[in-house]
Amino acid sequence: MDWGNIFGNAVGEIISPTTAAYALAAIGLGIHFGYTGLLNFGQAAFLLIGAYAFAIPTLAGAPLIVAILCAIVCSVIFAFILGIPTLRLRADYLAIVTIAAAEVVRYIVTTTGLTDFTGAANGLSGFKGTFAAINPIPEGTYGFGPFVYNQYDWWVRIVGWVLVALASVLVWLLMRSPWGRVVKGIREDEDAVRSLGKNVYAYKMQALIIGGGLGSIAGIIFILPRAVQPANYTTGLTFFIWTIMLLGGAATIFGPIVGSMIFWVVLSLTQGILYGAIESGALSFVSTTQAGQIRFILVGVALMLLVIFRPQGIFGNKKELSFSV
């Protein structure tokens, strides 16, 4: 086994744009679940909407800023569609509606009738031009050790992690304020907050929109190093984001970031080790395809162990946020 290569790949995941995208999506989900108590099981839909609402206008010739605004506006509209009927109801209803809505939008973009717009099952590609055009880094390869990338890959990483940092600052600013106090109160008992004269419905809607908006920006970061593939936006994506959020700690600032880093490093390590073991013949009873699935079995087991033994995550305060809604 080439341990140097395995560890090199794993360490590279720490700053990969995918890690940044998942961290951003988990920060958004943290606003929903960790701070406001909204059970959003459709975060994948916000990523999907961000991706398509960015890629489609870009391919139609829209400038970068228009495409980004389009992604944000679409996610706000989607949040309203989800929230208007369900936020007056108990938390469980939002959970059901979000999980269903995420599947609905995925089927919509996959329909062959929309091939001209969404590319159906093939997805979309060739939308990186506008983003690459504003890259200030001169052409070339930079970096050291495992972190050697070309100018575009660095540009995606820098923008991705700057956005993660900005989102974290936003969450910190919001949650230290009286606004944050109200949404945390809603997480505890919304009737009590209502009895104190707060418009609970409006706060839940604001939280849903902010978290969903971060999800759609995560969707843009997620597609910048790759193509848009509808198969990426299954409920599995939502549950990876949940795993990341719970791993780091749901109502914490750094939890989603570190959770995402650990998640991807572990996935990369297990993949490297399993593939290496198969190639060297140490593991003869599984194929490499099966090994890919085994990794995700491990994710499921890890999520279960996490919820049972450390419900507050890595950064969470057990007293403040045990795993209950």
Add this chain to the structure above:
Amino acid sequence: MSNPESAVVSSHPLVKGEVGPGCAKVDPIVIADHVTRQFGGLKAVDVDHLEIPRGQITALIGPNGAGKTTMFNLLTGFDKPNTGTWEFDGTSLAGVPAFKVARAGMVRTFQLTKSLGRLSVLQNMLLGATGQKGEKLFASLFKGIWRKQEEENTARADELLARFKLDAKREDYAASLSGGQRKLLEMARALMSNPRLIMLDEPMAGVNPALTQSLLGHIKNLKSDGTTVLFVEHDMHMVTHISDWVVVMAEGRVVAEGPPETVMKDPAVIDAYLGAHHDEDLGDLMEDGPNPVLEAERKAHEAHPEAGESGYGEEKS
């Protein structure tokens, strides 16, 4: 009680005209008309007319299922009535959502305490303050906008916490408080908004006697501060002790009203709510007829004759 007729007073300084169910008050703060709420075939609330006197402590009493809490929920916008209108201080609040009712100055507490467990006691208190600039989404990002107001609110919260003897718990999570302390916290939190009317749903339920005394003191203090109090309670002695006016509900209707000394003697109250034996000990009732406690013990004895009899059952049978 031997002569119920003499107990019914026909006039009272709080009342305009004659005292009776639904009587008009000299200075009402809440006026409700034709409020009904139906749950399937059951009319949980069916109140023709009710007025709550301003600046007084009014007790709302009645047997289980009389519709007291439902009435509370309706008045505060937590439930929607089938029919009915009501006004608070001259403004109609019928159909107004709960948070606007609270902003209008009519704040309630809950029968099952709703302390916000994973917020500190101080944060619970600060949540009670109204008109906070920092609660607006965009203003919340800039501390400069809300810092001063937050300091004022914190000072007021500390003052109230000291009054309710919760100042030592200031930084603790509300979940770590005892049941009685949570009741105190909920009341103190409701007071943060300086309500004109505070509605307490069973403030004494599950609170030990020592704490009950201090709760009673707090409720009386509210009156001296000029706040109107409406509360639901089961304990007769407490009601007699602190209330200026008592409204009795049974089966959704207001069956009697009056000052506490006399309303208890109203035959309608005795029949509908207290029953014929309200001032006797359960143990003294056995000669009069079937006693559920003894019945249960007798059945248990029949089912398990080998088990030792309880001293209580043996002595009487």
